[in-house]
Amino acid sequence: MTATGERLTRLSAPALDEILGVTLPVLDDGFIRVVDYMGTDAAIVQAARVSYGAGTKLVSEDRGLIRYLMRHRHTTPFEMCELKLHVRVPMDCWRQWIRHRAASVNEYSTRYSIAIDGAQTTKTDEWRTQAADNKQGSGDFLDPTIGHTLSEQEQSFQSHARQLYDQRLEAGVAREQARKDLPLSTYTEAYWKVDLHNLLHFLALRMDAHAQSEIRAFATVIGDEIVRRWCPLAWEAFQDYRLQGQTLSAIETAVIAAIGGGDPGAAVAIATARGLLAYTEDGRIKRNRERAELEAKLQGFNLAIPWETT
Amino acid sequence: MTATGERLTRLSAPALDEILGVTLPVLDDGFIRVVDYMGTDAAIVQAARVSYGAGTKLVSEDRGLIRYLMRHRHTTPFEMCELKLHVRVPMDCWRQWIRHRAASVNEYSTRYSIAIDGAQTTKTDEWRTQAADNKQGSGDFLDPTIGHTLSEQEQSFQSHARQLYDQRLEAGVAREQARKDLPLSTYTEAYWKVDLHNLLHFLALRMDAHAQSEIRAFATVIGDEIVRRWCPLAWEAFQDYRLQGQTLSAIETAVIAAIGGGDPGAAVAIATARGLLAYTEDGRIKRNRERAELEAKLQGFNLAIPWETT
Amino acid sequence: MTATGERLTRLSAPALDEILGVTLPVLDDGFIRVVDYMGTDAAIVQAARVSYGAGTKLVSEDRGLIRYLMRHRHTTPFEMCELKLHVRVPMDCWRQWIRHRAASVNEYSTRYSIAIDGAQTTKTDEWRTQAADNKQGSGDFLDPTIGHTLSEQEQSFQSHARQLYDQRLEAGVAREQARKDLPLSTYTEAYWKVDLHNLLHFLALRMDAHAQSEIRAFATVIGDEIVRRWCPLAWEAFQDYRLQGQTLSAIETAVIAAIGGGDPGAAVAIATARGLLAYTEDGRIKRNRERAELEAKLQGFNLAIPWETT
Amino acid sequence: MTATGERLTRLSAPALDEILGVTLPVLDDGFIRVVDYMGTDAAIVQAARVSYGAGTKLVSEDRGLIRYLMRHRHTTPFEMCELKLHVRVPMDCWRQWIRHRAASVNEYSTRYSIAIDGAQTTKTDEWRTQAADNKQGSGDFLDPTIGHTLSEQEQSFQSHARQLYDQRLEAGVAREQARKDLPLSTYTEAYWKVDLHNLLHFLALRMDAHAQSEIRAFATVIGDEIVRRWCPLAWEAFQDYRLQGQTLSAIETAVIAAIGGGDPGAAVAIATARGLLAYTEDGRIKRNRERAELEAKLQGFNLAIPWETT
Numbered sequence A, B, C, D: 001m002t003a004t005g006e007r008l009t010r011l012s013a014p015a016l017d018e019i020l021g022v023t024l025p026v027l028d029d030g031f032i033r034v035v036d037y038m039g040t041d042a043a044i045v046q047a048a049r050v051s052y053g054a055g056t057k058l059v060s061e062d063r064g065l066i067r068y069l070m071r072h073r074h075t076t077p078f079e080m081c082e083l084k085l086h087v088r089v090p091m092d093c094w095r096q097w098i099r100h101r102a103a104s105v106n107e108y109s110t111r112y113s114i115a116i117d118g119a120q121t122t123k124t125d126e127w128r129t130q131a132a133d134n135k136q137g138s139g140d141f142l143d144p145t146i147g148h149t150l151s152e153q154e155q156s157f158q159s160h161a162r163q164l165y166d167q168r169l170e171a172g173v174a175r176e177q178a179r180k181d182l183p184l185s186t187y188t189e190a191y192w193k194v195d196l197h198n199l200l201h202f203l204a205l206r207m208d209a210h211a212q213s214e215i216r217a218f219a220t221v222i223g224d225e226i227v228r229r230w231c232p233l234a235w236e237a238f239q240d241y242r243l244q245g246q247t248l249s250a251i252e253t254a255v256i257a258a259i260g261g262g263d264p265g266a267a268v269a270i271a272t273a274r275g276l277l278a279y280t281e282d283g284r285i286k287r288n289r290e291r292a293e294l295e296a297k298l299q300g301f302n303l304a305i306p307w308e309t310t
Helices: A041-052 A062-071 A076-080 A091-097 A144-170 A175-181 A196-206 A213-230 A232-243 A250-260 A264-273 A289-300 B041-052 B062-071 B076-080 B091-097 B144-170 B175-181 B196-206 B213-230 B232-243 B250-260 B264-273 B289-300 C041-052 C062-071 C076-080 C091-097 C144-170 C175-181 C196-206 C213-230 C232-243 C250-260 C264-273 C289-300 D041-052 D062-071 D076-080 D091-097 D144-170 D175-181 D196-206 D213-230 D232-243 D250-260 D264-273 D289-300
Strands: A024-026 A030-038 A082-090 A104-107 A128-130 A138-141 A187-195 A246-248 B024-026 B030-038 B082-090 B104-107 B128-130 B138-141 B187-195 B246-248 C024-026 C030-038 C082-090 C104-107 C128-130 C138-141 C187-195 C246-248 D024-026 D030-038 D082-090 D104-107 D128-130 D138-141 D187-195 D246-248
Touching: A024 A213, A030 A213, A030 D030, A041 A062, A041 A076, A041 A232, A041 D104, A041 D187, A062 A232, A062 C289, A076 A187, A076 A196, A076 D104, A076 D187, A082 A091, A082 A196, A082 A213, A091 A187, A091 A213, A091 B091, A104 D041, A104 D076, A144 A175, A144 B144, A144 B175, A175 B144, A187 A196, A187 D041, A187 D076, A196 A213, A196 A232, A213 A232, A232 C250, A246 A250, A246 A289, A250 A264, A250 A289, A250 C232, A289 C062, B024 B213, B030 B213, B030 C030, B041 B062, B041 B076, B041 B232, B041 C104, B041 C187, B062 B232, B062 D289, B076 B187, B076 B196, B076 C104, B076 C187, B082 B091, B082 B196, B082 B213, B091 B187, B091 B213, B104 C041, B104 C076, B144 B175, B187 B196, B187 C041, B187 C076, B196 B213, B196 B232, B213 B232, B232 D250, B246 B250, B246 B289, B250 B264, B250 B289, B250 D232, B289 D062, C024 C213, C030 C213, C041 C062, C041 C076, C041 C232, C062 C232, C076 C187, C076 C196, C082 C091, C082 C196, C082 C213, C091 C187, C091 C213, C091 D091, C144 C175, C144 D144, C144 D175, C175 D144, C187 C196, C196 C213, C196 C232, C213 C232, C246 C250, C246 C289, C250 C264, C250 C289, D024 D213, D030 D213, D041 D062, D041 D076, D041 D232, D062 D232, D076 D187, D076 D196, D082 D091, D082 D196, D082 D213, D091 D187, D091 D213, D144 D175, D187 D196, D196 D213, D196 D232, D213 D232, D246 D250, D246 D289, D250 D264, D250 D289
Parallel strands: none
Antiparallel strands: A024 A030, A030 A082, A082 A187, A104 A187, A128 A138, A246 C246, B024 B030, B030 B082, B082 B187, B104 B187, B128 B138, B246 D246, C024 C030, C030 C082, C082 C187, C104 C187, C128 C138, D024 D030, D030 D082, D082 D187, D104 D187, D128 D138
């Protein structure tokens, strides 16, 4: 790591340059545009090698190093890449987005300017039912005949809302007060700047199956269209280790080891001792969310569940 | 700073203990409650003295030390105090609040639960005009006869919005989707935890005359009712140095020094050279916001403005 | 979540109160003392339930909820607890400690005060060899006869260093400059304040077997002596899911599923296709760190490795 | 703020491009190199205008807007620019540097690699005395004859230290342990990435006259050589408003207003009432640091101090 007087040129990602500034549509009227970026896969490697110093170039090729960093959560080199997006998002979705604190934000101000005249609309076949098994999520789509009514009511309500807003402005009400009843479906815009480590954390949460479908639509475009072009090696490693990876607890590892060792009785004993497995007085198995999740993992491994599940 | 085996008891602020858990109302239906806290003025002093070490107790009394820290922006000791609030705030106001990233937040989830049935209402005499001199702020109140109409329309609209929300839930729409058209006036609740340094930064921005009156109402209660009881010395210093303090640029200092030295001509020369003072061809002074702010400061100092202002 | 006017008292952890202020020794002359704290396990639950709202108390008991939060990395409720420590640490160790940015720090200043007259010494049987299999770690202990020489040299050097420092001060050199050659073994002290989420992240990295033994000694005291008394449910969950947990990549999951399904040939095919398994022209298996880690996991599960490993 | 499909190219700062990668020497053997950057003055303006929205382009030219943002501490647009440096710094200096938490860091690891064989040396005429008026700073230079002895001792000590380190490595001691007695003067290297807002905060503190001269040397190169080329408008505004600006408290403003209004008696009354001005029983003025700082400001304004100062 000897410094020299050599001039550098900035690292660039030609595949990302191709879409720089281009509007990538999301939802009915939202979008994402890459405004600027700093660094590429090579910047991750470069920063990691500063830590490892001059004498240890044996960690040979870039892909292996990036995978190693991702696998062992050596996260600081991923902070060396930075991305700046211009996004157009419904306020309801933005309320979730802005919860990610490790980012820089400049949002369109409805104190300075008139609110964007656009609200996210829901098509007749896009209304979702409450999930049966999940307190926070959605299930199937509602029947389009019901959806038809809901979409008409939405249309009418959003018109009413905009009319009210316009009337207030015409009456001379300050913009900062006139906006108070805008519906959460109203679009807002922002510049959002974040480093790759924190972006991947955002994507891990927001591309997840439990994320709300609206923000998942944005996150998926960021991941599949932008990060894939920008830092393809980091993107591949992220998919393997984070997005499609899974975590096992000490208890789960012990249960699997017992099964793997051909001793399902030991597995039952461990699950019982650690509170995952218990029965009512009349012999029915007690509900336990931790065990249910373990059972799903065992099925994913094609391993037989060593206790009765009903 | 010798460590000892002596048992400590936690620092407490009896004046704050008196209102712990008590609802402090804000706006028509909002509130702030102190849920917990850590540290007091004494914790600020304690942390500062760790830095100064054993040999330098000369920085004698606590008030002087806290004022010194505030004056010279030695901010880290103020991070040693922590406050946890339970707040109920209109979503429009929360959109501004959540922009402060150095805090911990758990917000009421309208994915898990039905939205709070309450929207911030505006009384007939509370509608504000757009400020004439300020792109982002409010001016005087509108005539209550106009306000009467506006409040009636608001009432009707908010009922419509709630009705729509309820209908969607009855139709089986998922909570996370049904909420998409809730008006920004809908109340939300959150636990908000922040250290004193970052809280004072929040208050400096949100108690400011340019802050929107709604969030200013919350910030004022936090400052006047809570911080004053919790850390009275820090609160006094904050008011003197931050809230009621002001900043002078190098140019402004030079202009004041010229005036103070009895040389208004030199003041004019400085303002001209640095681009604050210029005239059109027909002799009228050009608008310049930086100069206008300097003139206001000179007036505040009872110093004569050394150039023609019209 | 209806707010009421009821007075609260602060949550307290009696088991932690017992050691508040008490010096817990670490290394030859370091220590950790709990100075203050905010919240307990109950505060984590309280914050999580704000998010879930009034209607969903079914997430029944606290232990289950805390385990659920830990398992699914719902991290924000853990930020609601705060801990303040007074620590005495060798500067070399502090250099690693201070890399954790999400904390508040006031360190003893050797600009204001004379440096602490204490350096971490190494006993004759504490000198460690360079690890053979790990670029960054230690292996076994060196022979105490060699260690005897090393410890004598250390003793002599540390005396020399302190003498030099004292001579500079006597010659009138400024403290901020006199300190420039203090050895990294010199002790420093600091107040360190951090929330439970970030503390657990610190512990996950610094209690790990790959952490340097000096900082591991501090981390272990924080975990085993302090967090265990403070938030026992969070501590138990943290041990199960983070400290003793493990992560599987998509590739690893697929390999295990193939083995579990009784098809080792499919496992070999997956490992080969994804670049983990390859052979040289003369038939020897190529080194691959990702595969080596997978093999170790398979052994931990008592599952047969489906390829030749030598 | 209409999004379009137009391709962008990244903003670049040609004046900074000229020194990209070039080693800028600091101290005897340290350096700073710009490795990469994102954004320019134009990015600040661009982000601010997102907030102001489409309808308000009246905030006419860039320089005025940037000065306005700086004056009123609208800091978020400055976060939109990012800088990545490669630095070589003595560990003693790095201990101060790393206290700035809002940055990304990868430091050379002396666990992985052998420590850099370089320590910061002090020339015979560079030894500084302890400041008389300042607990933490330096005063004049020591006599070079004394300095000669000090530099010789330093040279000898640093050789001793390196010899000890090498002997440990030869004896087979692990790198992570062998380094424990390296002197703080040993150089380290790091990649350091920070946004412009946080960089300016760093510079405000570290270019200040109270900062230690070693870190001030680094900060000055960053400011004068790098930021000046990168974002010249922000740099000019920063110098006027932050680096050479000053803050007045409410008390100070009231005292100046009394003097400006020709009523020095009122100024005395204010200073007395607010605790800045008091006399001992035998009529001598009591020391008060807050008043001493006010007196210095009055002198800077060429305003007569309205009380006896001795």
